[in-house]
Amino acid sequence: MTALTPFTGEWAEALRRTIDSDPDYHKTGSGWKWPIALVMNATPALGFADDVVVELTLNGGSCPAARIITTSEIVAPFVLRAGYDVWKELAQGTLDPLMALTSRRITLTGSLPKLLFHAKAVRALVACAQRVPTKFPDDV
Numbered sequence: 739m740t741a742l743t744p745f746t747g748e749w750a751e752a753l754r755r756t757i758d759s760d761p762d763y764h765k766t767g768s769g770w771k772w773p774i775a776l777v778m779n780a781t782p783a784l785g786f787a788d789d790v791v792v793e794l795t796l797n798g799g800s801c802p803a804a805r806i807i808t809t810s811e812i813v814a815p816f817v818l819r820a821g822y823d824v825w826k827e828l829a830q831g832t833l834d835p836l837m838a839l840t841s842r843r844i845t846l847t848g849s850l851p852k853l854l855f856h857a858k859a860v861r862a863l864v865a866c867a868q869r870v871p872t873k874f875p876d877d878v
Contacts, residue, residue: 741873744825745778745790747806749870754794754804756866763866764799766858771797773814775807781822784875796863816848826874828864835864 742749757763775793780786793814795803820828824843827833836857838844846853853860 739871741871743785744829744872744874745776745786745792745806749872750792750794750804750806752870753792753867754801756869757794757796757801757863760862760866763801763859763862766799766862767796767856768799770799770856770859772816774816774818775812775814776825777809777812777817777819778825779819779821784822786822814848816846816853818844818846820844829867829870829872829874831868835860 739752742752773793773795775791778786778790780788780790789809791807791809791812793805793807793812794801818839820838820843824833824838828835828838833843835844836854839846839850839853
Protein backbone atom coordinates (compact mmCIF):
# COMPACT_ATOMS: atom_id res chain seq x y z
CA MET A 739 0.00 0.00 0.00
CA THR A 740 1.22 3.48 -0.81
CA ALA A 741 2.01 5.68 2.19
CA LEU A 742 -0.82 8.11 2.89
CA THR A 743 -0.83 11.63 4.28
CA PRO A 744 -2.27 11.58 7.82
CA PHE A 745 -5.66 13.09 8.57
CA THR A 746 -6.90 12.80 4.99
CA GLY A 747 -9.94 10.88 3.78
CA GLU A 748 -7.79 8.09 2.33
CA TRP A 749 -5.80 7.76 5.56
CA ALA A 750 -9.00 7.72 7.67
CA GLU A 751 -10.45 4.95 5.50
CA ALA A 752 -7.23 2.93 5.74
CA LEU A 753 -7.33 3.36 9.52
CA ARG A 754 -10.98 2.25 9.59
CA ARG A 755 -10.19 -0.89 7.58
CA THR A 756 -7.20 -1.67 9.80
CA ILE A 757 -9.26 -1.27 12.99
CA ASP A 758 -12.16 -3.26 11.60
CA SER A 759 -9.94 -6.20 10.63
CA ASP A 760 -7.79 -6.24 13.79
CA PRO A 761 -8.47 -9.23 16.08
CA ASP A 762 -6.82 -7.51 19.06
CA TYR A 763 -9.11 -4.48 18.73
CA HIS A 764 -12.14 -6.77 18.23
CA LYS A 765 -11.36 -8.30 21.62
CA THR A 766 -10.20 -5.26 23.62
CA GLY A 767 -12.70 -2.86 22.06
CA SER A 768 -15.73 -5.09 22.57
CA GLY A 769 -16.94 -2.92 25.47
CA TRP A 770 -16.39 0.41 23.67
CA LYS A 771 -19.60 1.77 22.13
CA TRP A 772 -18.96 5.46 21.46
CA PRO A 773 -17.64 7.46 18.52
CA ILE A 774 -14.31 9.16 19.04
CA ALA A 775 -12.93 12.23 17.29
CA LEU A 776 -9.22 12.76 16.70
CA VAL A 777 -8.44 16.43 16.17
CA MET A 778 -5.16 17.62 14.73
CA ASN A 779 -4.54 21.29 15.36
CA ALA A 780 -3.97 23.45 12.30
CA THR A 781 -0.39 23.32 11.03
CA PRO A 782 -0.31 25.66 8.01
CA ALA A 783 3.42 25.21 7.41
CA LEU A 784 2.77 21.52 6.65
CA GLY A 785 -0.37 21.99 4.56
CA PHE A 786 -3.03 21.77 7.27
CA ALA A 787 -4.54 25.26 7.16
CA ASP A 788 -7.33 24.40 9.60
CA ASP A 789 -7.90 21.89 12.38
CA VAL A 790 -8.60 18.46 10.87
CA VAL A 791 -10.93 15.94 12.49
CA VAL A 792 -11.11 12.20 11.93
CA GLU A 793 -14.28 10.92 13.56
CA LEU A 794 -14.35 7.16 14.06
CA THR A 795 -17.57 5.27 14.65
CA LEU A 796 -16.54 2.56 17.11
CA ASN A 797 -18.97 -0.01 18.40
CA GLY A 798 -18.27 -3.26 20.21
CA GLY A 799 -14.89 -3.98 18.64
CA SER A 800 -15.67 -2.78 15.14
CA CYS A 801 -15.25 0.45 13.19
CA PRO A 802 -18.03 0.73 10.62
CA ALA A 803 -17.22 4.33 9.61
CA ALA A 804 -14.52 6.98 9.57
CA ARG A 805 -14.94 10.46 8.20
CA ILE A 806 -13.10 13.72 7.88
CA ILE A 807 -15.18 16.55 9.32
CA THR A 808 -14.82 20.06 10.68
CA THR A 809 -14.71 20.77 14.41
CA SER A 810 -18.25 22.19 14.27
CA GLU A 811 -19.52 18.81 12.97
CA ILE A 812 -18.16 16.70 15.84
CA VAL A 813 -20.82 14.54 17.48
CA ALA A 814 -18.47 12.12 19.27
CA PRO A 815 -18.62 12.25 23.08
CA PHE A 816 -14.86 11.66 23.21
CA VAL A 817 -12.59 14.19 21.51
CA LEU A 818 -8.83 13.85 21.55
CA ARG A 819 -6.97 16.97 20.42
CA ALA A 820 -3.26 17.39 19.79
CA GLY A 821 -0.73 19.03 17.56
CA TYR A 822 0.79 17.48 14.46
CA ASP A 823 3.98 16.51 16.30
CA VAL A 824 2.07 14.52 18.94
CA TRP A 825 0.02 12.59 16.36
CA LYS A 826 3.24 11.86 14.46
CA GLU A 827 4.95 10.52 17.59
CA LEU A 828 1.94 8.31 18.34
CA ALA A 829 1.86 6.95 14.79
CA GLN A 830 5.58 6.25 14.86
CA GLY A 831 5.36 4.50 18.22
CA THR A 832 7.60 6.91 20.12
CA LEU A 833 4.86 8.19 22.44
CA ASP A 834 2.50 6.19 24.63
CA PRO A 835 -1.10 7.39 24.19
CA LEU A 836 -1.96 7.23 27.88
CA MET A 837 1.21 9.11 28.83
CA ALA A 838 0.29 11.74 26.24
CA LEU A 839 -3.14 12.07 27.86
CA THR A 840 -1.93 12.27 31.43
CA SER A 841 0.81 14.76 30.53
CA ARG A 842 -1.79 16.82 28.62
CA ARG A 843 0.04 16.60 25.30
CA ILE A 844 -3.36 15.32 24.17
CA THR A 845 -6.38 17.11 25.54
CA LEU A 846 -9.58 15.19 26.12
CA THR A 847 -13.18 16.22 25.98
CA GLY A 848 -15.14 13.40 27.55
CA SER A 849 -14.74 11.07 30.50
CA LEU A 850 -11.09 10.36 31.35
CA PRO A 851 -12.03 7.57 33.81
CA LYS A 852 -14.09 5.83 31.11
CA LEU A 853 -11.25 6.18 28.60
CA LEU A 854 -8.71 4.84 31.11
CA PHE A 855 -11.02 1.94 31.93
CA HIS A 856 -10.69 1.00 28.24
CA ALA A 857 -6.91 1.56 28.12
CA LYS A 858 -6.26 -1.73 26.27
CA ALA A 859 -8.67 -0.69 23.54
CA VAL A 860 -6.97 2.73 23.29
CA ARG A 861 -3.59 1.05 22.88
CA ALA A 862 -5.04 -1.33 20.27
CA LEU A 863 -6.41 1.64 18.31
CA VAL A 864 -3.00 3.31 18.36
CA ALA A 865 -1.39 0.04 17.24
CA CYS A 866 -3.80 0.01 14.29
CA ALA A 867 -2.83 3.58 13.38
CA GLN A 868 0.82 2.57 13.54
CA ARG A 869 0.17 -0.10 10.89
CA VAL A 870 -1.32 2.36 8.39
CA PRO A 871 1.46 3.33 5.96
CA THR A 872 1.83 7.05 6.63
CA LYS A 873 3.91 9.70 4.90
CA PHE A 874 4.28 12.76 7.09
CA PRO A 875 4.69 16.03 5.18
CA ASP A 876 7.84 17.00 7.08
CA ASP A 877 9.60 13.68 6.38
CA VAL A 878 12.44 13.92 3.91
